[in-house]
Structures are given as structure tokens and as C-alpha cells.
Amino acid sequence: MLTSIMEQxxxxxxxxxxxxxxxxxxxxxxxxxxxxxxxxxxxxxxxxYTLYIGIALLHLPVIPAMVLTAAVCSVLGMLIExxxxxxxxxxxxxxxxxxxxxxxxxxxxxxLLIFSSTPIPFKSVINLxxxxxxxxxxxxxxxxxxxxxxxxMICLTLFINKTKAGSAMRAVSEDRGAxxxxxxxxxxxxSMTFAIGSALAAVAGILYICQYQSLRPTLGALPGIKAFxxxxxxxxxxxxxxxxxxxxxxxxxxxxxAYISTxxxxxxxxxxxxxxxxxxxxxxxxxKKLVKV
Amino acid sequence: xxxxxxxxxxxxxxxxQAVKGISFQVEEGEIVALIGANGAGKxxxxxxxxxxxPPKAGTIExxxxxxxxxxxxxIVSMGLAHVPEGRRVFAQLTVLENLRMGAxxxxxxxxxxxxxxxxxRRFPRLEERKSQLAGTLSGGEQQMLAMxxxxxxxxxxxxxxxxxxxxxxxxxxxxxxxxQDINASGTTVLLVEQNAKKALSIADKAYVLExxxxxxxxxxxxxxxxxxxxxxxxxx
Numbered sequence: 001m002l003t004s005i006m007e008q009x010x011x012x013x014x015x016x017x018x019x020x021x022x023x024x025x026x027x028x029x030x031x032x033x034x035x036x037x038x039x040x041x042x043x044x045x046x047x048x049y050t051l052y053i054g055i056a057l058l059h060l061p062v063i064p065a066m067v068l069t070a071a072v073c074s075v076l077g078m079l080i081e082x083x084x085x086x087x088x089x090x091x092x093x094x095x096x097x098x099x100x101x102x103x104x105x106x107x108x109x110x111x112l113l114i115f116s117s118t119p120i121p122f123k124s125v126i127n128l129x130x131x132x133x134x135x136x137x138x139x140x141x142x143x144x145x146x147x148x149x150x151x152x153m154i155c156l157t158l159f160i161n162k163t164k165a166g167s168a169m170r171a172v173s174e175d176r177g178a179x180x181x182x183x184x185x186x187x188x189x190x191s192m193t194f195a196i197g198s199a200l201a202a203v204a205g206i207l208y209i210c211q212y213q214s215l216r217p218t219l220g221a222l223p224g225i226k227a228f229x230x231x232x233x234x235x236x237x238x239x240x241x242x243x244x245x246x247x248x249x250x251x252x253x254x255x256x257x258a259y260i261s262t263x264x265x266x267x268x269x270x271x272x273x274x275x276x277x278x279x280x281x282x283x284x285x286x287x288k289k290l291v292k293v
Numbered sequence: 294x295x296x297x298x299x300x301x302x303x304x305x306x307x308x309x310q311a312v313k314g315i316s317f318q319v320e321e322g323e324i325v326a327l328i329g330a331n332g333a334g335k336x337x338x339x340x341x342x343x344x345x346x347p348p349k350a351g352t353i354e355x356x357x358x359x360x361x362x363x364x365x366x367x368i369v370s371m372g373l374a375h376v377p378e379g380r381r382v383f384a385q386l387t388v389l390e391n392l393r394m395g396a397x398x399x400x401x402x403x404x405x406x407x408x409x410x411x412x413x414r415r416f417p418r419l420e421e422r423k424s425q426l427a428g429t430l431s432g433g434e435q436q437m438l439a440m441x442x443x444x445x446x447x448x449x450x451x452x453x454x455x456x457x458x459x460x461x462x463x464x465x466x467x468x469x470x471x472x473q474d475i476n477a478s479g480t481t482v483l484l485v486e487q488n489a490k491k492a493l494s495i496a497d498k499a500y501v502l503e504x505x506x507x508x509x510x511x512x513x514x515x516x517x518x519x520x521x522x523x524x525x526x527x528x529x
Contacts (some may be wrong), residue, residue: 028410050433058311133492164393164397167386167390167393168395168397169333170383170385170386170390170393171383171386172386174383174384174386175381175383177345177377177381178377178381178382178383179394180345180364180366181345181369181374181375181377181381182366182369182394182395182397182398182442182446183341183367183368183369183370183397183398183446184366184397185366186366211451287385
């Protein structure tokens, strides 16, 4: 029994950390550009296909293929912002939201045109032996996923809190106009945020595809929406919130699947979201505005 | 030479003409006050000067260069800093982080540290509270932070929008003393104020804005004794 609980917790941590990586993209973009980038989930899909192209078609070694994946997604993220969102900087939020949803369908349709809807099998490129701790068996991909997300989260936290570019991002997120008066190039900061968020989605895509080993044009939709829930759960706009929200969501999902019902797992996840938002409308770690006049 | 020269500047907000072809100029080393009632176009004028809003017509010259079309984020590094209305400090950043944001465009590390020491000397309160979040400061302290933040860019000229707004009378006097002090150390000041009495008392020159037009201008002391100014702005 204990072994089984431990294994479920570790499973939950694994899916949760993938959600957290994706949720970081939602929350950072929301913090800086004040919009929900609904095409974010599809960046995961583009990442997965890029990795597939790199490895199966271009026969690249694993690491360069991963770097290529992250680079392609970063550039794509910046391009989407430049072409689709930037012209709408002063438009009502609803117009931006619809555009983001349109962009999501656009990316899926392009993938559908190129790769068709037939799933492509993909063999994991992360082949590490499982590790046995006591009676608990931890798969190689789980270890890699946990290690990679931990390192990324530490680096990202340091970047945001300790570097000049990170402080600039926080300043823009709080007051775009005042940030401009400091000499911060707001457009460039927004671009950078999209690049970082998309690179994180690329990493999530790589980890996700090594887990599920099948490519479809819609593969980003479900983790995308789950990660969005995680971002809202943790408090949209909050970086630690996205991390926590992702992990919590992964754990709830995994435990519900194992001990309650596989079919009900998603319902439980969204149920928890509803309850948390009822009690804390700004999410678990959402910022309450500090205003003093 | 004029530090700032604004010629026939018109600014529109949608269909509303907020500033209707005004011209004014600020000489190096001066304190110039822009006074007027709410909605006269004072803040719009400052926002246009520092590139936050593009003017519909007219030209803006700063330090001999045409900055009419220069975006806001490039103007700071040219030596023109802006202390915005309502202070707008970054509440979620610490006092020190706010000050460092002010030096965002500077590359000279040693110089930045030197300026920081100078600012701490001018505003000891900021040093005491340097690791506190800016949102936890009192209004007066936030105003000092906003000024310190602008000074971090080592500007030739500083524009200040309603620095005394919402402050207790004690702080108001202190803030005006600080403005004089900043000016005395060589920074040109363009000041927008609803507290016309205080503004005129420290300014060299002043312009009176009414619904987007400059209706009066001249020596600040002379304006203080002008009957129409007295009646409209000095509540005497």
C-alpha cells in the first residue's frame, strides 16, 4: 500500500512538473503582456514535432535536436507575439483572447496539413534505467523530468529576482508606463517573455512526448489547458504560483486516477480549482495588490 | 541655450484636443513651473515631452536634439527623466530595486554606485528602508523614492508631475525644498503643480495653462502678483 502511494505521488510529481513548466509560460506572459496566450499549449505540439523532425528525419544527435526544438519554439513564440498580438496591444482584451484562440487553431491546422491526423509513433530519446529505492521503482524519464524541471525553476527564479533583465520584467509587469520612463524597452521585454515561455513549453513538449510516445496535431491541447488551470490555481501572474499550481494539479490528478476513478480525475481537478477560487479568488499564491496612497 | 524647447505642440486624445499648439521653453539651470487647473493639459504636456504620447503637431527639442518622435524608453538615456504623477513606484520591488531600475540605461557600474550613495545622502530614509517593498512606504517616502529613482539616471533635466499631490503639509514643504536642492546641484527642473503658490515661490519662470492653451507666462515672482493668477490659482 505504502509503495503504491509513493509511486502515485512520484507519478503526480512528474506530470505536475510538466504542467508547471507550461504554466510558467502562461503566467509570465500574463504578468507582462496581460493576456492569456491560448496558443501556448500548441507550442508544446510544435516542440514535439520539431524534436521528431530533428531526430527521425534530420538524424541529429539527441542534444542538438533538443536545442533545435527549444530554439524553434522560442522564435515561434516571438513571431506569434509580433504578428498576432502586438498589433492588438491597445485593443480590448476580448479581441486579444479571440486572436489567441485563433492562433491555437491555426497552429493545429498547419500541423494537420503537414503531418495529417494519423498519430506518428515516437520512441523516447531519454533512455535511462529505472532506479529502485526500497520497494519504490522510479523510471528513468521520471528522474530526468524531475531533475530538469528543478534546475529550470531554480534558474528561472534566480533570473527573475537577481538579474537586471529579470527586474525589468517585474517592473514592466507592474507598471508598463513607469517602466518605459526608466528606459526599459517594453516591446523587447515582452518579446523576451514570449521567448522564455515558449522555450519552457519546448522542454515540456520534449518531456511529454518522451512519456507518451505518440505525435498528433492536437497533443498540446490537453496539457495546455491543464497547465492553464494550474496557472490559475497557483495565481495567474505569480511565478512561484505556477510552479506550485502545476505540482498540486499533478498530484491531485494522479491520486484521483489511482484511488478514486480515472474517469472522474479531470472532474476532480476542475472541482478543486473551483473550490480554491471560491476561497481565494486570486489563486493560491496570487498577488493581493498592495496599494498605498 | 534652451534645454527644452517646445514649439506649437498639439496633442490629441482621440477626438479631444488636450493641448492646442503650445510653445514654451526651459533654459538650462532653471526651475520652470507649469500651473493650471485640473484638465488644463499639464500632465498631457509632460507625457508628450517625455515620449509617452506622440504629439499631433509641433516639435520638441531637448538639449539641441529633436526628440519629437523619440520613444519614451530612449529619452531617459539622453538625460531627461520623468517623475510621474501619483509616483508610480514599483510596489512589488524593493526600494533598492526601484532605485536600480532608475539607472537601467546606465552602463557605468562605479558611477551608478556613486549616484546611489549621493541619493542615500539626500534621502536617508530610503537607505534605512532599502530592502523594504516600495508598496509599504508612506506617500511622502514614495515621492522621495520616485525622485531618487529619476535621479539615478543622472539626468540633465527632470520633469516632475504633481510631486506634492496627496502629501501632508509637512512633506509638501520638504518635497519643495528637495526640488530646490536638486536644482541647485545643477539639474534643470520642469514642474507641474496644482499647488501654484508653492510652485511659483521656487520657480524662476512659469506658464499658466488653461484648457490646452498657454494663457500667461513670465517671471514666476511677477506672476505671483498678477491679479488674475491670484484670483484663479492662489485662492486669495
